[in-house]
Amino acid sequence: xxxxxxxxxxxxxxxxxxxxxxxxxxxxxxxxxxxxxxxxxxxxxxxxxxxxxxxxxxxxxxxxxxxxxxxxxxxxxxxxxxxxxxxxxxxxxxxxxxxxxxxxxxxxxxxxxxxxxxxxxxxxxxxxxxxxxxxxxxxxxxxxxxxxxxxxxxxxxxxxxxxxxxxxxxxxxxxxxxxxxxxxxxxxxxxxxxxxxxxxxxxxxxxxxxxxxxxxxxxxxxxxxxxxxxxxxxxxxxxxxxxxxxxxxxxxxxxxxxxxxxx
Amino acid sequence: xxxxxxxxxxxxxxxxxxxxxxxxxxxxxxxxxxxxxxxxxxxxxxxxxxxxxxxxxxxxxxxxxxxxxxxxxxxxxxxxxxxxxxxxxxxxxxxxxxxxxxxxxxxxxxxxxxxxxxxxxxxxxxxxxxxxxxxxxxxxxxxxxxxxxxxxxxxxxxxxxxxxxxxxxxxxxxxxxxxxxxxxxxxxxxxxxxxxxxxxxxxxxxxxxxxxxxxxxxxxxxxxxxxxxxxxxxxxxxxxxxxxxxxxxxxxxxxxxxxxxxxxxxxxxxxxxxxxxxxxxxxxxxxxxxxxxxxxxxxxxxxxxxxxxxxxxxxxxxxxxxxxxxxxxxx
Numbered sequence: 305x306x307x308x309x310x311x312x313x314x315x316x317x318x319x320x321x322x323x324x325x326x327x328x329x330x331x332x333x334x335x336x337x338x339x340x341x342x343x344x345x346x347x348x349x350x351x352x353x354x355x356x357x358x359x360x361x362x363x364x365x366x367x368x369x370x371x372x373x374x375x376x377x378x379x380x381x382x383x384x385x386x387x388x389x390x391x392x393x394x395x396x397x398x399x400x401x402x403x404x405x406x407x408x409x410x411x412x413x414x415x416x417x418x419x420x421x422x423x424x425x426x427x428x429x430x431x432x433x434x435x436x437x438x439x440x441x442x443x444x445x446x447x448x449x450x451x452x453x454x455x456x457x458x459x460x461x462x463x464x465x466x467x468x469x470x471x472x473x474x475x476x477x478x479x480x481x482x483x484x485x486x487x488x489x490x491x492x493x494x495x496x497x498x499x500x501x502x503x504x505x506x507x508x509x510x511x512x513x514x515x516x517x518x519x520x521x522x523x524x525x526x527x528x529x530x531x532x533x534x535x536x537x538x539x540x541x542x543x544x545x546x547x548x549x550x551x552x553x554x555x556x557x558x559x560x561x562x563x564x565x566x567x
Numbered sequence: 568x569x570x571x572x573x574x575x576x577x578x579x580x581x582x583x584x585x586x587x588x589x590x591x592x593x594x595x596x597x598x599x600x601x602x603x604x605x606x607x608x609x610x611x612x613x614x615x616x617x618x619x620x621x622x623x624x625x626x627x628x629x630x631x632x633x634x635x636x637x638x639x640x641x642x643x644x645x646x647x648x649x650x651x652x653x654x655x656x657x658x659x660x661x662x663x664x665x666x667x668x669x670x671x672x673x674x675x676x677x678x679x680x681x682x683x684x685x686x687x688x689x690x691x692x693x694x695x696x697x698x699x700x701x702x703x704x705x706x707x708x709x710x711x712x713x714x715x716x717x718x719x720x721x722x723x724x725x726x727x728x729x730x731x732x733x734x735x736x737x738x739x740x741x742x743x744x745x746x747x748x749x750x751x752x753x754x755x756x757x758x759x760x761x762x763x764x765x766x767x768x769x770x771x772x773x774x775x776x777x778x779x780x781x782x783x784x785x786x787x788x789x790x791x792x793x794x795x796x797x798x799x800x801x802x803x804x805x806x807x808x809x810x811x812x813x814x815x816x817x818x819x820x821x822x823x824x825x826x827x828x829x830x831x832x833x834x835x836x837x838x839x840x841x842x843x844x845x846x847x848x849x850x851x852x853x854x855x856x857x858x859x860x861x862x863x864x865x866x867x868x869x870x871x872x873x874x875x876x877x878x879x880x881x882x883x884x885x886x887x888x889x890x891x892x893x894x895x896x897x898x
Contacts, residue, residue: 306694313691317677317684324679397675399640401692402663560642 310403311411318415329420333427336376343368343495344435357499363526364497365436369428370525371494371518377424378458379465380413383482386469390562399559406555409469410462417458439526446528449537453521456540460517463547470551473558488512493519513543568652570744570776571614571637576646578607578632578800606632608800609646616743619770619777621787621808624797625886630780631670633797634746637778638668651743664693667742669733671749678722682713682732685721686739693740700739707735711765727758734762738769745769747779751786763789784879788816796889804889814892815885819859821850823866824874832865851880 344365351361359367386409389395398405432439468485471478492498492514498506509515520536584602585595607629614620624630635641636648639655639662648655653662669675676685683704690700708714711731716724721732734750747766751759767790769775781787787794787808794811796804808816828845836856841848852862859877866872 310691310694313688317680317688320684321677321679392673393670394673394675396635396638396640396670397668397673400638400659400663400666400668402660402694403692562641 311407314403314408314411315414315418318412319419320415322416322419329423332376332420333424336372336424336427337431339372340365340369340431340435357497359497359499359526360440362436362440366432366439367497367522367526368495369432371522373424373428374454374457374461374518374521375489375494377420377428378417378454378461380417380462382409382413382462383465383469383478385409386466387472387478390472395562399562405559406466406551409466413462421454441528443528446525449533450521450525450528453524453533453537453540456537456544457517457521459544460513460540460547463544463551464513464517466551467547467554470554470558473562488514489517493517493522497523513547516540516543568616569613569649570616570618570651571612571778572647572649573610573612573637574647575609575611576607576633576636576648577605577609577644578629578636578641579603579605579644606800607636607643610797610800610802612795612802612805614776614778616776617770617774618793619766619779619791621791621794622778622780622797623782623787623794623882623886625883628797629800630797631748632800634668634748634778634780638666638746639663664740665742666744666746667737667740668746669730669737669748669750671730671733671747671752674721674729674733675736676721676729676732679720681718682721682724682736683717685732685736689736689739695740703739703741707738710768711735727754727761730754730758730762731765734765738775741773742775744776744778747777747781749781750779751781751783759783759785760789766790782882784816784882784885788812788879796886798886798890813855815888816879817853817855818880819852819854820878820880821852821859821862821866822874822876822878823848823850823872825869826871826873829869829871832869834862834865837862 347361347364347368350356351364355361356364386395389398398408401408464485465482468478468481471481492501492509492512494517498509498515498519501509509519516536516539520540524532524536580603581601582604583595584600585591610629610633622630622633632641636643637650637655639659642656650662651665653665655662675689676682677688686704687700690697690703695703704717708717711734713732713735716728717732721729724732730750734747737745745766750766751762754762763786766777766779770777777790779786779791791808794804794806794808795802824847825845829848830845831839831841831848831850834857836853837850839848839850850862850866852859863875863877866875
């Protein structure tokens with residue numbers, strides 16, 4: 305109980321801290337709006353011909369709104385935070401506390417994610433309604449399962465970023481790993497649904513965890529059905545579990561090899 | 568039970584080396600070269616509970632690495648460690664409930680939030696209930712005189728105020744052993760003295776063991792009962808501070824300026840160096856031979872003194888003197 309309370313307080317303090325980054329949030333709002341607007345115009349031009357790979361124009365715009373929502377609102381800067389902590393040596397404080405480093409960082413990020421999710425949620429809904437109108441066939445009852453899918457997507461993303469961050473315990477420069485990860489996300493669901501990929505690549509993409517961060521919640525949102533939910537969400541949960549275990553194992557191995565700057 | 572016990576403790580790590588130039592950069596890309604660095608080389612040390620120990624040495628001597636191994640943050644390459652009867656590696660979380668740390672150049676407080684929020688977070692981390700937290704925060708706030716700025720965002724505090732909050736934060740869970748890594752770095756003389764008094768009170772009233780690194784000889788002189796000097800990862804001197812005071816810390820520097828050139832008097836225990844044609848001088852006074860007050864009096868008799876400051880010799884000079892003497896002692 306005390307352990308849970310510990311991580312809940314970390315999340316609350318991180319939330320309080322996140323409220324102070326107003327300028328960063330407003331700039332992200334503007335960038336998100338611009339991004340959605342440009343892509344909506346692009347899709348409008350492409351969709352002169354009707355539906356593409358089973359997605360209507362409205363669906364593809366809402367798909368993009370959802371995937372970008374996951375990226376903008378729920379992405380965490382954990383990899384950068386960890387790199388800075390290692391470079392500045394502040395990691396010494398975190399490792400010397402009666403908390404688990406990985407779960408401390410998870411709780412610490414959740415405050416930022418929560419505040420972003422709520423504020424970007426409103427912006428995303430507003431942009432969708434203004435640009436293409438309501439999502440066809442949308443029912444409010446689909447929101448809880450879609451939210452669950454988003455939470456799992458955030459978890460997968462967090463633990464991937466944590467794995468990249470942990471590499472800074474043993475590598476001097478790990479930015480290249482982040483770039484590779486980011487580009488894989490761009491290609492495997494963030495900008496385009498997996499169905500848009502060449503036929504031979506689709507099964508490959510679906511067997512990798514990257515698609516379950518953007519494609520799964522995006523597709524589930526625009527095309528919700530219980531069947532689709534059972535197809536996608538258990539896979540997301542499985543990937544999240546695999547990544548948690550992998551992160552804990554890598555943490556255990558890398559903390560032994562840690563070199564803290566300034567001693 | 569000893570507060571700290573280490574036996575032949577070693578820590579080495581690999582670092583990449585690369586020769587100068589573009590060609591070497593390409594070579595390093597294909598075939599990186601590594602060099603083994605021994606940061607701590609077989610240190611054996613015992614610290615009793617309630618002691619205040621200064622752990623001093625030049626930059627890169629291995630001080631912080633040693634402290635971080637004692638806290639369980641870094642894993643030793645070999646050797647034995649026991650801190651408050653626990654193994655920092657196997658029982659890190661249990662140990663962390665009983666030790667406090669201040670790394671003077673790093674902050675444990677949330678910059679955008681008032682210090683009181685960081686105290687709330689730390690209280691939760693150290694599993695202190697609300698009632699007890701309130702009691703401790705009010706006690707520390709009174710002791711460290713934090714009342715006025717406890718509600719101010721940390722980024723708006725002066726360095727001295729922040730360090731007072733940092734030390735108070737590290738004491739919130741009433742640790743039995745406090746590791747202070749350069750706690751007074753960058754502070755002015757008055758704030759340094761306040762921090763020292765607070766640490767001393769903690770030691771006297773609660774029996775807290777203090778293990779401190781510092782580059783300020785005054786920290787060692789005013790706070791510690793024992794000094795351990797480390798260089799190249801190895802202990803070169805372990806001595807009571809009283810002895811160190813007589814042998815190394817008894818020297819004071821006087822910088823004096825005159826309005827007209829002066830010839831300095833020759834005194835036993837005082838060496839002087841005139842500059843700017845006799846308008847300025849630096850005197851090194853061995854206070855064991857000649858009291859500082861007497862030298863000041865003789866200087867004032869010269870008249871025409873426009874400025875005068877007394878300071879401790881830099882820690883680097885003291886360490887250099889220790890090394891020279893220890894080298895002479897070991898044939």
